[in-house]
Every structure is written in structure tokens, then in C-alpha cells.
């Protein structure tokens with residue numbers, strides 16, 4: 001009998017897509033899986049259980065080994081550089097990281113202010129570009145910052161482009177593509193090899 005695996009799932013927008021993918025891969029998740037308020041969900045007759053975390057925290061649970069596997073956005077993995085392995089690009093929750101701002105923003109400001117939920121990604125990006133900026137870290141609604149004069153530019157996720165458009169902002173530079181990834185704790189990867197390989201195989205077979 002293989003050991004039980006703990007999988008950290010991101011609550012919020014990725015959750016439904018990830019749950020659909022697992023169902024298509026043949027896992028019998030309970031019908032109330034998506035609507036529960038429980039944070040630990042045991043799945044009957046399966047050798048695994050789920051813990052539900054904020055998307056930004058999934059890699060933390062996996063790095064510390066309290067979850068063997070997790071599903072995390074590439075944006076989070078770029079931002080946090082956790083000690084985890086990326087096993088699969090699940091190709092869900094597809095979007096990208098970009099620089100945006102007001103169309104008439106002056107491009108020659110000295111040390112322009114950049115608002116973002118991704119301070120490490122933004123710092124590395126502007127350093128690479130040889131541009132000095134001041135980073136202002138926010139937790140959400142990043143597009144608000146240039147509208148009220150808190151920042152000159154933003155670094156944020158773009159998917160459909162609707163949030164930028166409805167707020168009169170334009171995309172200026174593309175930073176990196178983002179999809180959700182299956183991540184694993186390095187120790188679990190060695191000692192729970194059979195169970196983990198089974199999940200990777202099942203997911204690979206049904207991925208688009």
C-alpha cells in the first residue's frame with residue numbers, strides 16, 4: 001500500500017479548473033469539493049487528501065513538507081523562489097505578467113514608482129532593464145494605483161486585458177507567461193515516488 005499524499009490546492013480562481021483537471025484524470029472528488037468551507041478534505045478510497053490554502057501560500061506548505069504536492073501559479077513561484085520542484089505545467093489559469101500604465105505617462109520620470117503584488121519580480125525585471133524604480137507593494141486592485149497618482153506604472157497579471165481597458169490603462173512591456181504548475185516537496189519526491197508518479201501520469205494523460 002502506498003503512503004498517503006497531501007496536496008495543497010489554491011483557493012479562489014484556480015481551484016475550479018484544478019478540480020476539473022483532477023476529475024478528468026480519474027480522481028473521484030466529492031461533489032461538494034468546490035463549495036465546502038473545510039480546509040482539509042479527505043477523499044474516500046483514494047490515497048490522498050487536500051488542504052486548501054491561499055494561492056500565494058501553496059508553495060510555503062509544500063516547501064515545509066506539510067503538503068507533498070501543490071498547485072501554484074508560475075507568478076507565485078517566480079516571486080517567492082521556494083525550495084520546491086516544478087513537475088508539470090498544468091496549462092490552466094493562463095495569463096501573463098506585464099508592465100502597464102496610463103497611455104500618456106511620461107517615460108522619462110526619475111525613479112518612477114511601480115505598484116505591484118510582485119515586488120521581487122518587478123525589482124528583478126527593472127534591474128535587468130537597467131532602470132531605477134521605486135517599488136510600492138500592494139495586495140490587490142493594482143490598477144487603481146496609477147489612476148489616483150500612487151504609482152506611475154504597475155506590474156501585474158493580465159489575462160483578457162479587460163481590467164486594464166476598463167481603467168484606461170495600456171500594456172507597456174510583457175514580462176513573463178504564467179500558468180499553474182504542479183509542484184512537489186524535494187524530500188517527498190524521493191520517498192513517495194510511486195504515488196507521485198501515478199498522479200503525474202494521470203494528469204499528463206488528460207492535459208490539453
Ligand SMILES: Nc1ncnc2c1ncn2[C@@H]1O[C@H](COP(=O)(O)OP(=O)(O)OP(=O)(O)O)[C@@H](O)[C@H]1O
Nearest residue numbers: 011012013014055073074075076093094095157159
Ligand atoms: N485574471 C486572471 N486570469 C487567469 N489567471 C489568473 C488571473 N489572475 C491571477 N491568475 C492566476 O491565479 C492565481 C490566483 O489568483 P489570485 O491571487 O488573484 O487569487 P484568488 O484567490 O483567485 O483571488 P483573491 O485572493 O484576489 O480573491 C495567480 O497566482 C495567477 O497564477
Ligand SMILES: O=P(O)(O)OC[C@H]1O[C@H](OP(=O)(O)OP(=O)(O)O)[C@H](O)[C@@H]1O
Nearest residue numbers: 140141142156157158159160161162163
Ligand atoms: O486581464 P483581466 O482578465 O482583466 O485579468 C487581470 C486582473 O485579474 C487579476 O485581478 P483579480 O481579479 O485577482 O483581483 P485583484 O487585483 O484584487 O487581485 C489581476 O491582478 C488583474 O487585475
